[in-house]
Amino acid sequence: MFSKSKINEPGPKAAETTSATNADAAKKEGASPDYKSAAPKAKPPASILSADLLITGNLKTTGDIQVEGQVEGDIRAHLLTVGEGATVKGEVVADDVVVNGRVIGRVRGLKVRLTSTARVEGDIIHKTIAIESGAHFEGSVQRQDDPLATGSKKMPTTSTTPAADDKSKS
Numbered sequence: 001m002f003s004k005s006k007i008n009e010p011g012p013k014a015a016e017t018t019s020a021t022n023a024d025a026a027k028k029e030g031a032s033p034d035y036k037s038a039a040p041k042a043k044p045p046a047s048i049l050s051a052d053l054l055i056t057g058n059l060k061t062t063g064d065i066q067v068e069g070q071v072e073g074d075i076r077a078h079l080l081t082v083g084e085g086a087t088v089k090g091e092v093v094a095d096d097v098v099v100n101g102r103v104i105g106r107v108r109g110l111k112v113r114l115t116s117t118a119r120v121e122g123d124i125i126h127k128t129i130a131i132e133s134g135a136h137f138e139g140s141v142q143r144q145d146d147p148l149a150t151g152s153k154k155m156p157t158t159s160t161t162p163a164a165d166d167k168s169k170s
Helices: 004-008 014-029 162-169
Strands: 047-049 054-056 064-067 070-072 075-082 087-089 092-099 102-104 107-114 119-121 124-131 136-138 141-143
Touching: none
Parallel strands: 047 064, 054 070, 064 075, 070 087, 075 092, 087 102, 092 107, 102 119, 107 124, 119 136, 124 141
Antiparallel strands: none
């Protein structure tokens, strides 16, 4: 490790030690000594679906989506914001869901927030939920530790059609 001669000899100045250490570390990593770590990449802005846009089909992204128009299909995103004038007909799955407009279908999210202008017709499966005064909601609410899991249990369905009742009697 250390020899007696090196211990007794005066060492390099602190500034020389620091730059030598940085240069050694840079050589090990294959970078130049002047290399400075880059700041983390800025998060890209949300994809905005404008009010005059009608989409028929499913949307899937790891980013954020802000819907101001109409979507007829399922949406999967990191953060989904449904604007006041927007309508989504389909299942919504996101880490964070903020509903200001209308959703017709199931909502699954770690954090779900229904604002005072929200109109939701469907079941909500969540880890945490906030429903502001004035929001309209028709459906059931179920808390799950992992509401985003693809194998999540489907809500039990009951049939009230006469044909289904007749089959059970025979």
